[in-house]
């Protein structure tokens with residue numbers, strides 16, 4: 001695996017002390033690395049330092065063998081797509097895609113070929129002559145990403161590109177992005193606060209908390225081997241039950257088995273069902289165990305082994 005981007009001990013400290021600290025991160029050629037974390041943890045700041053829109057206060061940023069720490073954005077082989085689409089309102093879709101290529105003095109036939117290819121890839125060949133305000137949010141976002149991709153950056157930087165779109169379009173856009181990214185094999189750094197989006201898109205995920213990276217791993221590593229409770233509770237649903245002084249048992253809803261009684265299963269807990277929601281082929285139960293509410297899944301048709309006397313009691 002070739003390392004495309006490497007950050008060593010990067011910090012960007014704002015005057016008030018906020019920002020990012022001790023960032024050590026490598027991004028491999030051709031992967032989608034997602035920076036995931038809650039609002040204000042420093043995701044955009046980190047992305048902007050990679051794009052050159054933020055001057056680091058410590059550390060180095062390297063692309064392949066080149067130290068780019070002090071280069072301005074336009075001298076870096078990166079292109080950043082910001083949260084708003086920032087399309088040029090007075091230019092058609094075609095002209096939006098063409099503008100950067102003209103600046104690079106690419107010949108007209110070459111521009112034409114590249115833009116046509118991109119519009120076809122985006123499923124927007126019919127919309128070349130439309131203006132941004134005649135497009136839906138999803139279509140505008142496609143153009144914004146297309147405008148970045150026609151420039152063939154070595155690294156594509158995306159800052160919550162789908163946050164303004166509704167849930168269904170968002171899922172479709174993610175699938176499209178994966179397809180295009182695989183086709184062009186373009187190294188991508190993607191910022192999101194949406195764990196589902198990160199799980200679906202990423203080759204690897206970097207989880208951030210309060211300006212620092214807490215864990216980097218594949219979606220399955222982050223889900224199955226979270227380094228600490230913060231990561232565990234940020235990705236998927238995680239239950240906690242006190243298990244003695246300073247100790248908690250942490251487990252995922254899908255790892256719980258409902259059993260008939262606690263006599264045959266001495267390690268089972270007894271709890272009271274507070275809520276049951278039919279989710280399709282399974283039910284989601286909220287169960288009170290030892291002063292904590294935990295979430296479990298019960299398969300469809302599961303007759304909860306509750307006693308008649310205490311109809312809400314289950315053992316798991």
Ligand SMILES: Nc1ncnc2c1ncn2[C@@H]1O[C@H](COP(=O)(O)OP(=O)(O)OP(=O)(O)O)[C@@H](O)[C@H]1O
Nearest residue numbers: 014015018019038039040041042043044045046193
């Ligand atoms: N220009 C700035 N000046 C001062 N503080 C800033 C500036 N930009 C960001 N911050 C602070 O730095 C921290 C990280 O902000 P950043 O925008 O990187 O977070 P984020 O994780 O991208 O958040 P969100 O998901 O809400 O966009 C926050 O505490 C924020 O208030």
